[in-house]
Amino acid sequence: MLSARLRTTAAVAALTLGGVLLSGGAAQAAATDTTIVVQSEDGVVFADEPLESSGTCADGSTSAVVTVTVEDDVVAEDSVDVATDLTWESTLDVSDAEGDATVTVDCFVYADGDSVGTASEDVFILALPDLEVIDVTVSPSKVRIGARLTIEATCPAGTEVAAVAAGNEDADEPFLMDSVVPAANGDITYTGTVPKSAETGNAFAVVACGISDLEAALSDPDSDEFPTAFGVGDFTVLAAAVAAPAPAPAAAPAAAAARPTLPETGSDNLPLAGLGAALVLVGAGAYGVRRRTS
Structure with missing residues (x-):
């Protein structure tokens, strides 16, 4: 498994090379008291690690459904209970996914009812090569x-x-x-x-x-x-x-020819x-x- 340092490096590289633009935060929709936070490295989630998310649901919610979509296809889904303080946590397997993804939570009061709040966050799922x-x-x-x-x-x-x-x-x-x-x-x-x-x-x-x-x-x-x-x-x-200072040159005879100047050496990096x-x-x-x- 790659070290944490190399994983973080890969995350930055993936964003730089792929030109991925992330919103940098959760995109709130419907109810403002429904939130989601995805654990990531600057917006990057590694495919070989669980995707962990958490947040809050609207008042009265009892369950939350978390989905991960890539190009409108659902690649992972989880249903979790909402705690009495209206918080929730989810862990999803995204080992088969890669690319720009959206993680969305929908909160429900009743399992068969309509969503009472939704929130989403954009991430990039990165599948590291097995090197x-x-x-x-x-x-x-x-x-x-x-x-x-x-x-x-x-x-x-x-x-x-x-x-x-x-x-x-x-x-x-x-x-x-x-x-x-x-x-x-x-x-x-x-x-x-x-x-x-x-x-x-x-x-x-x-x-x-x-x-x-x-x-x-x-x-x-x-x-x-x-x-x-x-x-x-x-x-x-x-x-x-630091080179040691050269000794002062002896005085040259008046008729002596001028001392030649040595060219500077060294090269600059291309x-x-x-x-x-x-x-x-x-x-x-x-x-x-x-x-x-x-």
Whole structure:
């Protein structure tokens, strides 16, 4: 099972990549004292976890019916009792659902009567791919800007290509992104330099097995690339080392030629379109599943 961190990342990626627009709260209808709150990660519900909701019903209600609809099809339904304080709770199995969904509660005084109150909330049901999560290590664990780092991981044996990326935790773009060819047993060792464009602080490295180009996998809806395994490793970016001041040059003879000026060295990171490395990776999996089932 994916970690909470990766699940939250996938939730954000699903919204970003899918262009899902959620209302951000319950849409009230009929009676204003009928409410619903769906437990979610910023409007995203995971298909492999129970969908939990709760709320209140109109005065006099004795039961509540909770339904989940996707494209007007009911994918899950539950009938629960309303407590004496007019609250209710429901747990539903949405393991077979995916996509934009609406969770609705209808409150009843009598089981065979009309609804006395209704409320609904829009969510996105995300079915995460069944991917192997691998360990990713970065050495050194604290690396200075301008210094080299090494990213290591092991993909499933026989993996022909893998994508590697690294970036600051809060950045929208990775500062390193490349593809590598794993060894026959799946081992990966990638060495790169932390560019001047990197920021100090928490950072992460991502390895996506089976993908050669993270950007293409996300930007091209017809891409066939899909990760077979992935992992995220943490490290810290430190400020660049401060060079010791050079000794003052000796006075040159009056007739000496001017001292040549050495060109500045270093390179800037090429601009990268896309998300942060972890978002790119997990989003690729989520986007791929959603695309193939649409």
